[in-house]
Amino acid sequence: xxxELRSPARPIPSRAGGPDTDGPPPPVPRLAAALPxxxxxxxxxxxxxxxxVAGVLxxxxxxxxxxxxxxxxxxxxxYRGERLGRGGLPFTMYKFRTxxxxxxxxxxxxxGDVLQAATAGETTRTGAVLxxxxxxxxxxxxxxxxxxMSMVGPRPLRPAVWAEVAAGxxxxxxxxAVRPGLTGFAQVRQTNVxxxxxxxxxxxxxxADRSLGLYVRCCLETAARVGRQTLDGAVAVVGRxxxxx
Numbered sequence: 001x002x003x004e005l006r007s008p009a010r011p012i013p014s015r016a017g018g019p020d021t022d023g024p025p026p027p028v029p030r031l032a033a034a035l036p037x038x039x040x041x042x043x044x045x046x047x048x049x050x051x052x053v054a055g056v057l058x059x060x061x062x063x064x065x066x067x068x069x070x071x072x073x074x075x076x077x078x079y080r081g082e083r084l085g086r087g088g089l090p091f092t093m094y095k096f097r098t099x100x101x102x103x104x105x106x107x108x109x110x111x112g113d114v115l116q117a118a119t120a121g122e123t124t125r126t127g128a129v130l131x132x133x134x135x136x137x138x139x140x141x142x143x144x145x146x147x148x149m150s151m152v153g154p155r156p157l158r159p160a161v162w163a164e165v166a167a168g169x170x171x172x173x174x175x176x177a178v179r180p181g182l183t184g185f186a187q188v189r190q191t192n193v194x195x196x197x198x199x200x201x202x203x204x205x206x207x208a209d210r211s212l213g214l215y216v217r218c219c220l221e222t223a224a225r226v227g228r229q230t231l232d233g234a235v236a237v238v239g240r241x242x243x244x245x
């Protein structure tokens with residue numbers, strides 16, 4: 001992987017101002033077409049293949065998760081939230097519901113460690129397990145097949161988070177050059193509480209240098225990480241239940 005950030009050869013002009021900008025937050029950029037890259041058709045074909053295979057293999061797990069949520073937490077089974085995609089255009093992202101109904105409105109524009117702390121009080125009974133194992137992300141395979149997302153790319157932003165952080169991060173809009181990803185370069189290298197500036201550096205590195213090789217490497221590293229987290233999460237849940245007894 002490339003060790004240092006190299007700016008895209010043809011970056012998207014940012015609409016964000018500097019940290020001392022006064023007035024309302026910068027508007028979400030509305031780009032008629034994101035800048036093309038020679039690898040984009042190859043990566044889109046890889047998305048369709050990988051998401052299709054993953055969807056078939058995980059279908060029994062997804063059906064079981066949906067049933068458990070329905071029986072334990074009640075409807076709705078799916079969370080539908082607005083996110084900003086390629087070109088800054090909004091789309092509906094799907095996840096298995098892990099928070100109480102209406103939690104997103106109550107959480108507002110929080111992000112990072114503040115969001116992590118606030119989310120703890122909103123988690124449903126099944127939500128803790130789904131988040132620990134990352135099974136709540138499975139419905140995003142549908143977003144990949146629809147073309148809203150890619151398997152690899154910057155994680156999608158909530159409009160409220162964009163409004164909160166864009167003015168202080170001048171190049172944040174550059175991440176809209178590609179489809180948001182189910183996983184990404186920043187997720188492989190960083191954590192949920194990593195500062196935005198560091199995450200953005202890794203996101204823009206992928207935007208500039210995206211290729212099939214980098215795509216495959218991110219997918220494999222994510223699969224290994226999810227496997228470890230799933231095992232650790234299952235062990236932690238079993239441990240908590242044993243202590244309660």
